[in-house]
Amino acid sequence: MAIRTYGLSGSGMDVDQMVKDLMKARRASYDKVWQQKTQVEWKKKDFNTLYTLTQDFRNKVVFDFRKQSSLQPKAVSSTNDLVVSATANGEAANVTHSLVVKRLAEGVTWTSTGSITAAGKSKDSLVNQFDSVTGTGDAATIAITAGDTLDFTINGKKITLDVTNNTSLNDVVSKINNAGAGVKANYDATLDRFFLYSDKTGDASGIDFTGTTGDNLKFLANNLQLGSDMVSDPAKQSRSGKDALIVLDGVELTQSANEFQISGVSYNLKSVSATSGTDADGNPIYVSTQINVKADIEKTIANVKAFIEDYNTFLSVYNGELREDKYRDFMPLTDAQRADLKDSEITAWEAKAKSGMLRQDPILNQTVNSLRLSFVEPVKGLTGEYRSAVDIGIGTGAYVDSDGKFNAADSKNPGKLYINETTLREALEKDPDAVFKIFGTSGDTVEESGVANRLYSQLNTAMSQIKDEAGLPDAVDTQSNLAKRLTSYSDRLTSMMNSLAATEERYYNQFNAMETALSRLSSQSSWLLQQFSQQ
Secondary structure: OOOOOOOOOOOOOOOOHHHHHHHHHHHHHHHHHHHHHHHHHEEEEEEHHHHHHHHHHHHHHHHOOOOOHHHOHHHHOOOOOOOOEEEEOOOOOOOEEEEEEEOEEEEEEEEOOOOOOOOOOOOOOOOOOOOOOOOOHOOOOOOOOOOOOOEEEEOOOEEEOOOOOOOOOOHHHHHHHOOOOEEEHHHHHOOOOEEEEEEOOOOOOOOOOOOOOOHHHHHHHHHHOOOOOOHOHHHHHEEOOOOOOEEEOOEEEEOOOOOEEEEEEEEEEEOOOOEEEEEOOEEEEEOOEEEEEEEEEHHHHHEEEEEEHHHHHHHHHHHHHHHOOOOOOOOOOHHHHHHOOOHHHHHHHHHHHHHOOOOOOHHHHHHHHHHHHHHHHHOOOOOOOOOOHHHHHEEOOOOOOOOOOOOOOOOOOOEEEEOOOOHHHHHHHOOOOHHHHHHHHHOOOOOOOOOOHHHHHHHHHHHHHHHHHOOOOOOOOOHHHHHHHHHHHHHHHHHHHHHHHHHHHHHHHHHHHHHHHHHHHHHHHHHHHHHHHHO
């Protein structure tokens, strides 16, 4: 860069200000492009926010509302909750089931038959608790000293415990509980008893010490008082649970647990059914419990109302963006403009400058229109009285008012949904499956799909279009339409900045040259005056 020597001539010109004034027009062009780039950044951010909103609505609201449990909730009653209670999902038929409980499912509980610790012995460690042998033969305990190793097997899982002076029964409990053997252990120091529980019920559950031999088996059988007979009789080394035995709708069945599901109905067995006597063969006659499953109309209506409320809230955001005022005279503020304004003025200005970034955007318009049509158009393939959302009392603002009459529009939130609860209730009373068929039907095409499935598909389309336009939130984006525009603006700004710097340098060089020339002229004038004065 050339050295700027302006001012040497004594011309009195403010060169910096003159250059600044000359650059204003050129900088105005730069600022305009910068403002355009900033507007694109704001628009991209608004799209990203809308993408997140759309994704959340799709995943948290529409996805769940497609489920049968939301569209066909069931009310279930039992004539004897002390025997069995039940719930049902949307797959359950609206019928009454007969149930008899002949036996509950059982697990295995294996408990010490007596106190473990001999009188006068401490329970703080195995070494102190079992420091000597008691009993004889198969009933003899083992003495435990530091350095011993206990090895035993439970349900095929080998458990090893290296004994120290501080090892206690609590360490035995911990080893068993962490062995993954399907067994939980507990030692109650107050009762001085050891407890083992299978963590499941049914014939396949149990506790099996097979594989444990010698002193290790005696430790379990005699030290822990789990039964000395298992030392001499291998059959006594295991115990099994039992399946529940029921009669459901006349068919005898077994279940490994007391809680199970059959044909959409979840049963919770609580006790064996009472008997009313015996038959000719002496078999008990059980009193059956009736499980009534029917459509829960009130729950269905509540679910629909909650969904419509969420939908209207979501729609209002789209409509708000589409109709937000655009203040074209309010452009993004440059640093120079900010310097002349108060903070409150900057905030107010930018609120208007950022307004309307998505006004009348075609992606949003298309999405709102497609969502609206989902509720109006009938589901192709459905027959009968109820084939569209309008048929069951759900209509958009263009057709209904807040009283449920199909004759008014909502200008602030076009497409807003209203429910005529009377019509909806009547539809469900006539056809309990009406809501599910209209909202939950799956189809190969949009026309054949239920409303909720249409919405899900249309929201996917909207998200894809927003992604193409503005990329994904919080992700590096170089390929979306707006990202490419931003890259183009950045390139232009870089080029313009280089041009501005070169132009500014040229102006300064010109003024430097002028100042140098004026300085020389001033020197020559002074010399001539001096010569004239000497004559």
